[in-house]
Amino acid sequence: QESINEVKNYIETEKPDCVAIELDKNRYDSLKNPESWRNLDIIKVLKEKRGWLLIANLVLSSFQKRMGADVGVKPGEEMKAAVDKCEELNIKTAMVDRPIQITLSRAWTKTSFWGKCKLLAVLLSAIFESEDVSSEDIEKLKNTNEMDQMMSELAKFLPSIKTVLIDERDLYLASGIWETEGQKVIAVLGAGHLPGVEQHLNAFAASTEKPETEEISKVLPKGIFSKIIAWFIPISIVALIVASAFKGGASAAFDQLLFWWLINGTLSALGALLALAHPITILVCFISAWFTALSPFIGIGIVAGIVQAFFYKPKVEDLQNINTDVLSFKGWYKNRLLRVLLVFFLSSIGGSIGTFVAFPTIISYLTK
Numbered sequence: 162q163e164s165i166n167e168v169k170n171y172i173e174t175e176k177p178d179c180v181a182i183e184l185d186k187n188r189y190d191s192l193k194n195p196e197s198w199r200n201l202d203i204i205k206v207l208k209e210k211r212g213w214l215l216i217a218n219l220v221l222s223s224f225q226k227r228m229g230a231d232v233g234v235k236p237g238e239e240m241k242a243a244v245d246k247c248e249e250l251n252i253k254t255a256m257v258d259r260p261i262q263i264t265l266s267r268a269w270t271k272t273s274f275w276g277k278c279k280l281l282a283v284l285l286s287a288i289f290e291s292e293d294v295s296s297e298d299i300e301k302l303k304n305t306n307e308m309d310q311m312m313s314e315l316a317k318f319l320p321s322i323k324t325v326l327i328d329e330r331d332l333y334l335a336s337g338i339w340e341t342e343g344q345k346v347i348a349v350l351g352a353g354h355l356p357g358v359e360q361h362l363n364a365f366a367a368s369t370e371k372p373e374t375e376e377i378s379k380v381l382p383k384g385i386f387s388k389i390i391a392w393f394i395p396i397s398i399v400a401l402i403v404a405s406a407f408k409g410g411a412s413a414a415f416d417q418l419l420f421w422w423l424i425n426g427t428l429s430a431l432g433a434l435l436a437l438a439h440p441i442t443i444l445v446c447f448i449s450a451w452f453t454a455l456s457p458f459i460g461i462g463i464v465a466g467i468v469q470a471f472f473y474k475p476k477v478e479d480l481q482n483i484n485t486d487v488l489s490f491k492g493w494y495k496n497r498l499l500r501v502l503l504v505f506f507l508s509s510i511g512g513s514i515g516t517f518v519a520f521p522t523i524i525s526y527l528t529k
Contacts, residue, residue, distance in 0.1 A: 165242045168349055172246045178343025179253040183334060183350045184240050185260045192241045203475060203501050207466045212505045214265050219487050219502070243349040257337025257348075259330055263378055268325040270381040276319055329377045331357030336372035339365050391457035394516060398455060401523045408527060417523050422451035424522075425515035429461045432511025436503040437494055438465065439472040450512045462509030469504040473497050 172180060184192070206215055247254045269277070335358045338348050350358060364370035398421065406414035429450035433443045445468050446461060453461040475498040479486075486492030486499055493499045 164239045168239050168242050169246050172243060172252065172347060173250065175345065175347060176250065177252060177345040177347040179255055179341050179346050180243055180247050181255045181257045181334075181338045181341045181346055181348040182240050182243050183258050183348075183354065184244075184256045185258045186256055188240075188258070188261060189244070189256050192244070201475075201480060201498070203498055204467055204470050207463050207470070207501075207505060210463065212462060212466060212502065214262065214269060216502055216506060217265055217269065218261065219483070219499075240349060253343070255337065255341045257334050257341065259333045259374075259378060263380060264325060264330065266380050267329070267377075268322055271321040271325055272319070273321075276321060279319060327353060328357065330354065332361055333374050333377055334358050335361030335365065336374045338362065339372050394520070395455040395457060398520070398523070401527065404527055405523070413526075417526065420522065421454075421519050424519045425450040425454050425461075425512055428511040428515035428518070429465070429508050430511070432507035432509070433465055433469075433504055436500065436507045438469050438500075438504045438508070441472060442468045442504060446508050446511075450508075450515065454512055454516050460509055461512040462505040465508040466501050466505035470501045473500065475501065 182189075206212060244254060246252075331354055334348075334350065334354055338346065338358070339362060348358070361370065365372060402414050402417050402421070405417045409416075426447040426449075430443045430447040433446045438446075442465055446465050449464055450461045453459055453464060475496075479497045479499075482492075483496060483498055486496035493503050
């Protein structure tokens with residue numbers, strides 16, 4: 162609350178030509194229209210292979226919401242206060258942050274599989290842990306030494322995440338502020354970006370660095386390792402089953418193919434069952450997981466999520482309550498939209514485990 166009052170008072174006192182705000186257009190629209198979730202098409206999201214990004218976005222935003230709830234402030238209230246005060250005083254605003262979809266996409270692409278697991282584990286534990294965050298804890302983060310220490314720990318734990326979420330955005334924000342029109346510009350930023358943004362602005366002023374947004378606004382293609390793995394597993398499995406035929410005849414190949422089907426189907430269906438998916442969704446997982454595991458183009462999670470959304474289409478109240486429901490385990494099962502994502506997530510995990518269990522088992526048969 163202190164930060165909100167500080168933002169309002171500073172803008173009113175200084176009366177700048179423009180206020181640069183740490184928001185992108187989509188987040189600005191969400192702040193102005195909290196009901197924008199109603200327009201979400203979950204089937205379209207899954208078809209466009211953005212299920213993982215949506216989960217990451219929801220988990221991150223719910224973590225921010227929980228922190229804000231502990232101190233009686235909604236996430237983004239400082240930014241909203243700045244926008245409202247500027248509208249009241251007829252002062253121009255500039256949204257200078259990078260689009261959240263690009264930031265999350267770059268972070269996801271740059272992070273290894275193990276890094277993704279660590280990130281989701283940390284965020285999920287932060288959401289559901291019982292320890293409250295006090296206003297004193299929030300104020301401590303404004304201290305430069307406290308913030309530097311936290312950034313240093315993040316860099317050690319998840320260096321790629323720190324690079325994308327902090328370092329790249331520092332440059333993007335500083336570039337946006339630098340290019341904002343007006344003689345007097347006020348910037349409203351989170352404490353984590355202040356040191357980096359200030360450093361870039363000083364470098365711009367000294368002409369030792371140029372503003373840059375184009376390169377760090379590109380959606381990164383999948384890494385070569387991801388592309389190789391996507392094709393390596395299906396090609397290898399087909400080759401191993403063919404090799405089984407040469408070693409033990411058609412019956413041996415059939416046995417290996419049957420094992421591949423059963424292990425993938427069972428574990429994927431188990432994941433869907435844990436998500437309390439529709440019975441037909443569970444059946445679809447069991448029947449089709451073996452095939453999607455051999456396809457680099459579509460995963461079982463996408464298929465399961467779409468089937469689940471077809472039978473349990475999210476209602477308006479699910480979209481309205483998503484920011485609250487995401488904060489509890491019960492909410493993930495009660496909310497139809499979150500249930501679709503849970504089915505997507507757990508069936509994907511089950512299918513992945515099935516693949517990595519079946520692969521060495523089939524190899525061991527050939528090496529006997």
